[in-house]
Amino acid sequence: MSSLLGTMSIAMGALEAQQAGLETTTNNIANLNTPGYTRERPVLQEADPIINGGIAYGEGVKLQGIESLRDSILELQISNETQQQGQSQAYVNAMSQAQTLFPDDTSGIGQQISNFFQSLNSLSTDPSNLALRQSVLSAANSMASAFNGAANQLSAVRSSLDQNVEQTAGEVNQITQEIANLNTKLAKLNSTAQGYGSFLDQRDNLVQKLSGLIDVSVINDGTSITLTTKQGATLVADGQSFALSTALDPASGVQHVYSQGADITGKISGGELGGLLQARDQTLPAMQTQLDSLASGLVQALNAAHAQGFDLNGNAGGNLFSPVSGAGAAASMAVAISDPTLLAASSDGTTGSNGNLANLSAVANQAVSNGMTPTEAYGNLVFQAGSAVSDGTTELNASNTMLQQLQQQQASVSGVSLDEEASNLLLYQRAYQAAAQAITTVDQMLQTAIQMGAGK
Amino acid sequence: MRISPYITQTELNAMSAADQAEQTALLQLTTGKRVNVASDDPSAAAREVAISSQSGDCDQFLRSIASISSELQTADSALNSGVTALQRAISLGVEGANGTMSQQDRAALASEVQSISQQMLSIANLSYNGKYVFAGTADSQPPYVAAAGGIVYQGNDSVNQVQIEAGQAIAVNQPGSQLFSAAGANVFQALSDLATTLQSSSSTTDDIANATNEVRAAYNQLNSARTFYGSTLDQLNASQDFLNSEKLQLTQQTSDLVGVDANQAATNLANAETARNATLQAAASVGNLSLFDYLGSRGR
Numbered sequence: 005m006s007s008l009l010g011t012m013s014i015a016m017g018a019l020e021a022q023q024a025g026l027e028t029t030t031n032n033i034a035n036l037n038t039p040g041y042t043r044e045r046p047v048l049q050e051a052d053p054i055i056n057g058g059i060a061y062g063e064g065v066k067l068q069g070i071e072s073l074r075d076s077i078l079e080l081q082i083s084n085e086t087q088q089q090g091q092s093q094a095y096v097n098a099m100s101q102a103q104t105l106f107p108d109d110t111s112g113i114g115q116q117i118s119n120f121f122q123s124l125n126s127l128s129t130d131p132s133n134l135a136l137r138q139s140v141l142s143a144a145n146s147m148a149s150a151f152n153g154a155a156n157q158l159s160a161v162r163s164s165l166d167q168n169v170e171q172t173a174g175e176v177n178q179i180t181q182e183i184a185n186l187n188t189k190l191a192k193l194n195s196t197a198q199g200y201g202s203f204l205d206q207r208d209n210l211v212q213k214l215s216g217l218i219d220v221s222v223i224n225d226g227t228s229i230t231l232t233t234k235q236g237a238t239l240v241a242d243g244q245s246f247a248l249s250t251a252l253d254p255a256s257g258v259q260h261v262y263s264q265g266a267d268i269t270g271k272i273s274g275g276e277l278g279g280l281l282q283a284r285d286q287t288l289p290a291m292q293t294q295l296d297s298l299a300s301g302l303v304q305a306l307n308a309a310h311a312q313g314f315d316l317n318g319n320a321g322g323n324l325f326s327p328v329s330g331a332g333a334a335a336s337m338a339v340a341i342s343d344p345t346l347l348a349a350s351s352d353g354t355t356g357s358n359g360n361l362a363n364l365s366a367v368a369n370q371a372v373s374n375g376m377t378p379t380e381a382y383g384n385l386v387f388q389a390g391s392a393v394s395d396g397t398t399e400l401n402a403s404n405t406m407l408q409q410l411q412q413q414q415a416s417v418s419g420v421s422l423d424e425e426a427s428n429l430l431l432y433q434r435a436y437q438a439a440a441q442a443i444t445t446v447d448q449m450l451q452t453a454i455q456m457g458a459g460k
Numbered sequence: 461m462r463i464s465p466y467i468t469q470t471e472l473n474a475m476s477a478a479d480q481a482e483q484t485a486l487l488q489l490t491t492g493k494r495v496n497v498a499s500d501d502p503s504a505a506a507r508e509v510a511i512s513s514q515s516g517d518c519d520q521f522l523r524s525i526a527s528i529s530s531e532l533q534t535a536d537s538a539l540n541s542g543v544t545a546l547q548r549a550i551s552l553g554v555e556g557a558n559g560t561m562s563q564q565d566r567a568a569l570a571s572e573v574q575s576i577s578q579q580m581l582s583i584a585n586l587s588y589n590g591k592y593v594f595a596g597t598a599d600s601q602p603p604y605v606a607a608a609g610g611i612v613y614q615g616n617d618s619v620n621q622v623q624i625e626a627g628q629a630i631a632v633n634q635p636g637s638q639l640f641s642a643a644g645a646n647v648f649q650a651l652s653d654l655a656t657t658l659q660s661s662s663s664t665t666d667d668i669a670n671a672t673n674e675v676r677a678a679y680n681q682l683n684s685a686r687t688f689y690g691s692t693l694d695q696l697n698a699s700q701d702f703l704n705s706e707k708l709q710l711t712q713q714t715s716d717l718v719g720v721d722a723n724q725a726a727t728n729l730a731n732a733e734t735a736r737n738a739t740l741q742a743a744a745s746v747g748n749l750s751l752f753d754y755l756g757s758r759g760r
Contacts, residue, residue: 103497104497106498108498108505108509108718109512110512114512114513115513115516117513118512118516118517119516122519122520125517125520125622126520126523128620128622129524129527129531129622130527131620132591132599132600133589350597352597354596354599354600354618355597355598355599356596356597356618357618358620358621358622359597359618359620359621362621362629365623383506383509384506386498386506387498387505387506389498389499389502390498390500390502392499394499394501397499411469412466415464416462416463416464422750423750426750426751426755
């Protein structure tokens with residue numbers, strides 16, 4: 005049989021346990037609006053019974069610790085989706101800037117190409133007219149400027165992305181270092197220790213933040229987590245973080261990203277960094293190449309046509325545009341002549357002939373770039389810039405929706421519900437009151453027992 | 461199953477979706493365009509580039525037609541008076557071939573023929589905007605000049621073409637060598653011959669009739685060659701009509717392609733507003749009541 009003092013100690017244990025419950029509940033309520041907070045609950049366990057004379061007496065309750073309610077699978081899914089979202093967001097932002105350089109309406113390169121060919125048609129009605137010749141040269145200049153402008157701004161978008169790559173790599177380093185520090189702290193703490201959950205919350209928050217910046221694989225061994233990129237470059241191992249570094253790559257003229265000396269630029273596939281690199285190293289260079297191809301194709305075809313004719317002085321036509329080719333063609337496109345009499349409109353050397361203008365006009369229907377006419381090639385650029393943004397936006401919207409659902413699921417596991425906390429509060433209060441009542445009762449019984457002796 | 465206690469987040473997501481739909485509908489209504497940036501519909505945007513270029517070409521062709529037309533009309537009316545003048549020369553020739561005519565009368569006829577020749581020279585050297593219209597492409601100097609052997613042609617036989625529709629170019633001039641100085645039908649030679657024959661006392665009526673026939677041949681050549689101008693002007697008119705209807709059609713195509721269906725956009729806007737209001741109302745009515753509110757009231 006048990007003793008009264010034993011009973012007293014059971015009641016004392018109960019007081020402690022209920023108080024811990026109350027504290028946890030209060031902590032949950034206090035963190036109701038804390039982002040990333042995971043609700044906690046006390047882990048209570050029956051104390052080992054005492055067996056006396058074949059009878060097992062319960063020894064009350066034991067507080068095992070405080071646990072956070074988290075779903076690690078959901079956390080992984082959220083991390084993956086955040087990587088996708090970060091990438092799409094950065095990509096859409098970058099390509100939206102590029103898209104404005106290729107308008108589909110009455111501005112931009114397409115319009116200038118049309119204007120140029122229209123000015124040739126105008127000149128064909130009066131080929132020796134100096135004012136009309138001057139307007140052909142003006143239209144040619146405007147067309148060249150439009151190419152220059154688009155090419156330069158495309159480069160500017162690329163170099164601003166380049167700066168973003170550098171900054172983002174810096175942010176990655178800051179976060180991986182904080183995660184490594186938390187790993188060290190967590191390794192020293194018992195998992196049931198007070199405050200353990202809040203360190204986990206902090207670390208989870210950082211991992212989600214990191215997922216928005218770069219593709220990460222999380223390996224969780226219980227206390228410590230190891231983070232690598234999807235392609236295996238280590239970012240954090242236990243208490244150590246491995247910083248990314250950036251350096252100018254002379255071949256491409258942009259910053260490359262290195263991890264422990266290895267160039268991982270082409271291997272980063274997610275997060276903001278992934279999106280920036282996709283735009284900087286794939287989509288924008290492809291558009292630049294097409295723009296250059298259009299510019300050089302147009303210049304070559306127009307120069308070839310121009311050379312077939314004769315200028316107002318009866319001399320054979322020279323270059324209408326300065327010859328350009330390959331990379332940088334669009335940026336350096338320029339009209340070679342400024343004297344309108346040098347425009348080779350004539351096909352027979354007489355001033356009144358407009359025969360060569362037909363040759364120049366025919367370029368409008370020639371395949372000058374990848375089998376496309378100038379207008380088609382520009383339309384294709386508009387299409388590509390538009391699709392890059394629209395495809396990216398579709399992915400971004402899908403990620404956002406997915407992420408909202410995942411976060412809701414996570415909240416259903418880890419979120420603080422005031423209803424729940426209120427009822428818990430009541431439960432703990434009642435249990436506390438009952439335990440206190442038990443102590444009072446035992447105390448009275450003890451007094452009875454003591455008075456039993458005193459009354460002799 | 462435990463559900464997410466964070467209702468506000470759900471509300472915010474719903475509201476931001478409604479906001480976005482509202483903004484899109486509003487932008488479409490204010491610009492009248494469904495495609496405001498290429499990403500709204502990339503293939504429609506690419507098509508719009510082509511259509512916008514075609515439409516600009518139509519405008520240009522119309523401007524070119526207007527500027528060619530006035531030159532062609534000037535040339536046509538000049539040739540018209542040339543034809544009338546030659547008719548007069550022929551009737552002078554016929555008159556001169558009459559056996560009852562005195563030599564003095566014939567000399568008077570000859571001097572009128574000479575003045576017709578002068579008139580024809582000024583017609584053949586017609587200039588428009590500083591260019592000689594009947595000089596072929598050598599149009600910077602008068603095509604007909606007086607030389608030792610009579611009036612000679614120093615223009616060329618070239619013809620300029622101007623594109624007036626996509627893929628269609630037309631000739632816009634007729635060189636003088638086709639009009640005034642074709643082989644066997646030279647206006648100036650014929651008039652000079654007629655004047656000389658009328659003046660000469662040794663000329664028979666047959667000689668005069670022959671010279672008149674020479675003028676008649678030149679007249680026939682000029683009269684048939686000048687129809688070029690009339691038919692070209694007709695063609696320009698036809699092209700003008702075609703281009704105007706083409707432009708309308710392109711405008712319609714653009715509107716179908718990137719324009720917005722105003723009713724649809726207005727409905728979208730109304731729907732988005734309704735959705736937003738409903739979300740707000742729901743958010744307001746859900747409120748922030750929890751069990752605490754009821755537990756608290758016990759004590760009061």
